[in-house]
Amino acid sequence: MWKEEQPELGSEIDEEKTLADNTTTTWKSDQEHGKRESLSKGLTEPVLKTKEAVLGDTPTSMFDGVQQYLKLTEKMRDHLAVLQDMKNHLDKQQPISNSLEILKAELEQLETFESGLATFAIILKKDMKLAEEFLKSCNRDIPEEKLKELKISYDSLQEAFLVVCDRSSKRAKQIVCAVDLEMSKLAGLHQQLLNQMQRFSDWITENNKIINNFTMNTNDMEEMEKSLQLFKNSAAELSCKKMQLESTAFDVQFFISEHAEDLSPNQSKQLLRLLNTTQKSFQEAQEAITSQVECLETQLQAVRELGDQKVCLSV
Missing domain, CATH: 1.10.287 (Helix Hairpins)
Structure with a gap:
């Protein structure tokens, strides 16, 4: 059930942008929106000013390149915020319990979490593929410094995703092992009670033989x-x-x-x-x-x- 299936970040996907927006919203709070808008403004304002200054003389291809860069930068930042929320969620988990009831509830919650992670991975792979293709293409209209920043965001996002997948997988294995251990203890108690009952049964059987004979x-x-x-x-x-x-x-x-x-x-x-x-x-x-x-x-x-x-x- 917990077979690790981490998606490769370089493959093609065909999910719609609506799915990306919905999944991202699931993992972000209103406060995080405010933080991102502030960060986005600080990063993109120089580019926007440069674009506005040369807008009258800028070819359409250059304008499109700047727009694509801004869009990719925002997506990278949004996805990184979602992954940070996921990582924080995993870091705040309570120590592994020895209660079967609690363990099974945690296992169910983790299944829901990993289902959301799998959905998010589909959108993430699509946007990272676009960023990868953008970085490989010739973008002389984008400052080299900004391209380097985009590459750093790309690498950070890839690393953050792998960290979340790894922690989720480890947590799942820990819970499954704990469930197995508690079930083993339960089987031991069951056998112990059976043995006690069998001793009573054997004793009364011998006693009845004496009476009957x-x-x-x-x-x-x-x-x-x-x-x-x-x-x-x-x-x-x-x-x-x-x-x-x-x-x-x-x-x-x-x-x-x-x-x-x-x-x-x-x-x-x-x-x-x-x-x-x-x-x-x-x-x-x-x-x-x-x-x-x-x-x-x-x-x-x-x-x-x-x-x-x-x-x-x-x-």
Whole structure:
């Protein structure tokens, strides 16, 4: 998406002047207009006076050359002001954030900026081509000093454009790298929550195997008492684990809520599916243990009562 495509300044383009005026206006404030008019007056006034002084005897070709020089000088100055505004805009950017929301907003803003830069480049190339052709042609009616100034403006404009393109490209790369880094952190947190949920799932699976494989020997009272204590211990451990599971469930739900726009649908579903399955397994295990405890207590009570009856009968 951020493949660098800096336009070459020497190529031909066919855009209309209206596009140039519109794009230039976008990047300039009213104050900058005033500054340019003042600078333009200081630079072009000697040429205008010279033109007016010899107007009566000046050939049409010479008059056209002066007019073209003045127009090109103004365009070079206007374009340079636009590029300076662009450079200032890039220089005032905040340091790279670690918030995905902010980074994505900055990336969108930079895309808009580069779109404007690409449009501006079309107009810029056209005017610089005209300036280049003007400098190559014979313009004996234009003072050598003024031609040198135009050449300096041309070179400055080319350099300024390359600087803006370079800074914009670097900024884009920095933002993209920051987005990749934050997405990598997000993937790490997602995997960490999955691992926690999987450990709960594995633990309850093993616990359920013990419960399901349990067989009760009603003829051995001592064995029944040991089994009852074992199930009571399992019930206490399960209760503790369930509290930890609920805490992790909160983390999962908060994580999904906070990063809903950054997580893929599959990532969210994966977490929620494992969470729901694990919570269901815990609930089933808790019910099974409670049932076994109640059953053992009932059986023990019956065995004790039977034993008491036998003692009474023997007496």
